[in-house]
Amino acid sequence: MIGFETHNHETCISDALKAVETKCKASGLKFTPARRRVLEILLEEHRALGAYDILDRLRAEGLGSQPPVAYRALDFLVKNGFAHKIERLNAFIACSHMGEDHTPAFLICRSCDNVAEAQSAPVRGALSKAAQSAEFRIERMVVEAVGLCPKCEDGAA
């Protein structure tokens, strides 16, 4: 799980961008400058950003100034699995498992708002059993846990 531990951020960004480029080319998706820049911003920050935070940065860079600019780029990224929306925060974060087909589960620190992306495959398994008995067919899942990350647990205990 990528999340609270440190890592080489430069390669993390460039690897992710490369993976997305490849996937877009393969799928005929258009990885336009605005979409690319929004993903870069999310990757650089490496935390959940609100649409208007992103819009502010786009504005500052002359890449657009109206809400739809940000929302369209984010829609594209989310729809194609390159980013996720954290419902709890009304915010967006770059995907940590580019390319892999996955259902994410998020660990959200309530103190510093950092977000780690865990795999929710076991979670999905557990829930689908309950769903089956209700004859409910699960298509997508949102799993968000709120708590304290290691740093904040130590610092602000």
Added chain:
Amino acid sequence: MIGFETHNHETCISDALKAVETKCKASGLKFTPARRRVLEILLEEHRALGAYDILDRLRAEGLGSQPPVAYRALDFLVKNGFAHKIERLNAFIACSHMGEDHTPAFLICRSCDNVAEAQSAPVRGALSKAAQSAEFRIERMVVEAVGLCPKCEDGAA
């Protein structure tokens, strides 16, 4: 799991209200008219309602006309576990397991927006394992699955 199957709605409402009354009395919580009415509305509808849907009804009944009226009542209900917020829908629903200490998991039908509340204890178990390896301490969880309920699966397949 309460949810998509039919049931006796009258007793379902009155039982829930009675349980909440009891719990409030026991805990020294004030179950005021506005709070009670909001819970009643949620119980009657038996589905997720937006804060402004609720506000409209309160307005029509002369119980208050400004957003804070609805949000305050909802905050009270959610904080004390009598209702839940469905993050995915920005909407609120009465709890189906009044009194029991539980972490809910929701099954949301994308077609009719009905919501069933399942238990997420096994889900929590699955996730806490992943969280442990990241030294993350989970305090609360949101589990929301989107899919098709039995009725809509049959009807709109």
Added chain:
DNA sequence: TTGATAAAAGCAATAATATAACATATCAAT
């Protein structure tokens, strides 16, 4: 190369969701 067409971007307006701030009222415990 051009013309058709589908996707994306530009732009203005507004909708939907939620909170802040502050004054007033209620109620329970001293």
Added chain:
DNA sequence: ATTGATATGTTATATTATTGCTTTTATCAA
């Protein structure tokens, strides 16, 4: 009765998200 804590009334505003319409750009077939 006085205090302190909680709840309500009210105005205003903040935050998040979408609609609708026009113009531009990319794609692709003739």
